[in-house]
Amino acid sequence: MSTVPVKILQERRITFEPALPDEKTAAIDSIFVGDGLKIFVAFKERFYPDLVGFGGVLKALRMENKYIYDAAFNKGADQNILGLFAINEKAAEYTRLDSEAAIINKYLAELDAMFDGQASRYYHKHIIQNWSAEPYIRGAYSYDFYANRRQTIKALRQAVANKLFFAGEALSIKHQATVHGACQSGLAAVRQLLGEAYSLTTQDL
Ligand SMILES: Cc1cc2nc3c(=O)[nH]c(=O)nc-3n(C[C@H](O)[C@H](O)[C@H](O)COP(=O)(O)OP(=O)(O)OC[C@H]3O[C@@H](n4cnc5c(N)ncnc54)[C@H](O)[C@@H]3O)c2cc1C
Structure with missing residues (x-):
């Protein structure tokens, strides 16, 4: 499970092998994280x-x-x-x-x-x-999405090979940029990991 801040992913401070899918990388890069x-x-x-x-x-x-x-x-x-x-x-x-x-x-x-x-x-x-x-934070929080926001979050939440899951404040639709949004996103990712039905319409969002 990756719950690192978006900036850490945008600055490629973690190397994934194999590399993350292009759709995931594009979604990560389309988020604005300010100071x-x-x-x-x-x-x-x-x-x-x-x-x-x-x-x-x-x-x-x-x-x-x-x-x-x-x-x-x-x-x-x-x-x-x-x-x-x-x-x-x-x-x-x-x-x-x-x-x-x-x-x-x-x-x-x-x-x-x-x-x-x-x-x-x-x-x-x-x-x-x-x-x-802060070397492990690198910014404030997700503030804007250059592309379609719902599509971006959906791509961010998509597990890689059903093995690598993602969570964090940027992956919350209703409560982006907050602690409770990060918590809800974590809960949704754990449910996804456990194989429960995953849908963008669940209350976790
Ligand atoms: C100034 C400021 C004020 C805020 N005020 C509020 C507020 O009043 N209310 C509110 O709800 N929210 C507030 N927020 C937003 C809130 O802090 C964030 O939305 C929330 O902390 C995000 O949680 P997260 O788990 O997604 O990420 P984070 O809390 O950033 O956690 C990510 C973790 O990943 C770790 N990490 C980074 N890189 C690596 C690596 N390579 N390997 C392993 N671990 C790594 C980091 O050390 C960190 O522990 C504020 C934010 C800021 C900057």
Whole structure:
């Protein structure tokens, strides 16, 4: 069973012998997986509101924009921590920079512009979670399908020689890009492996 992220397959980090069927490879390559980034910064003083959205809440929810939030909100913590969540191009603005120092400097400069230099003034420490740089992840999650989505997922789910099965978030139709979608896809793949009737109309999708 293969449950590795789509990017790992797209970058050919695993060699299959015999090679995967062309239809499977084409389906894998037709998925867009963007960059994914979170940054958490601890500050000595709190100078910010609970949530800062860029360019409209709806766009932020559709992940076309980044958002910054009070990561300690309602957590009973006495620390001042701002979180940044960014996917796709909004994440790439940071991940394409060549060092962690460059990423944090860009982010602090943006916060300084919004909060009158207070981010740099009260900066304490930070953690960057760059999912695109993780060697076994290499990105955020499946975001778009260049070809017919249902056909693509069907090709992805097709077992190879009834021996090699596939699962993961990209193989969920209803809950793509989520943990529960990945779990449901895994359940469907196990049922497929056990020889149960496999259909794109089952509730697992
Ligand atoms: C910043 C961010 C925030 C998110 N927020 C949410 C959220 O709030 N809610 C939600 O539902 N989802 C969220 N997601 C999406 C969710 O994390 C993924 O959809 C989910 O983890 C995908 O599960 P998966 O099992 O398909 O893949 P993964 O969780 O990526 O698991 C794949 C596994 O394969 C392993 N692997 C890779 N290469 C190899 C190899 N060569 N050999 C062996 N093993 C290998 C990896 O180490 C990894 O353990 C978020 C994702 C990101 C990046």
